[in-house]
Amino acid sequence: MALARAIVEAVRRSGVLPADRLDGLQQAFVGELNAAEAHAVGHAIRTQVCSTLGEGERLLLDGAITAVLDDGVFHRNPGETHKNYGTDRSVLEAFAAFCESCRGFRVL
Numbered sequence: 001m002a003l004a005r006a007i008v009e010a011v012r013r014s015g016v017l018p019a020d021r022l023d024g025l026q027q028a029f030v031g032e033l034n035a036a037e038a039h040a041v042g043h044a045i046r047t048q049v050c051s052t053l054g055e056g057e058r059l060l061l062d063g064a065i066t067a068v069l070d071d072g073v074f075h076r077n078p079g080e081t082h083k084n085y086g087t088d089r090s091v092l093e094a095f096a097a098f099c100e101s102c103r104g105f106r107v108l
Contacts, residue, residue: 004085004087004091005026005061005085006059006060006061006085006086007045007087007091007092007095008022008025009061009062009063009085010045010049010059010063010087010092011025011041011044013063014041014045014048014049016040016041016043016044017033017037017040017041021033021037024107025107027107029106029107029108030107031106031107032104032105032106032107033099033104033105034104035102035103035104037104038100038102038103038104038105039099039100041096042095042096042097042098042099042100042101043096043100045092045095045096045099046093046096046100049092050092050093053065053088053089053092054067054089055089056088057089058070058086058087058088059086059087059088059092060082060083060085060086061081061082061085061086064082066086070086
């Protein structure tokens with residue numbers, strides 16, 4: 001399964017990896033990170049992203065932070081499509097912990 005788009009975009013904004021390494025993470029059987037890259041991603045998520053989110057807040061695809069719960073609605077309006085993709089602090093913390101402790105990974 002490809003990584004959640006909101007997570008990939010958060011990593012992209014952190015600047016820890018070049019774009020060509022990130023693009024594959026959104027496609028099954030394409031993306032992979034070695035141990036050093038995964039550890040750098042985990043550290044960036046923990047220090048640059050998780051530290052900005054309060055309890056109950058979500059990170060949206062465009063980098064905005066919201067306390068509004070996901071309403072489950074598929075937003076079709078071009079100005080609102082970013083609302084379709086989000087992740088919360090607990091998911092980001094779990095992903096960061098995985099990255100910091102793994103020997104690299106491949107997206108399946």
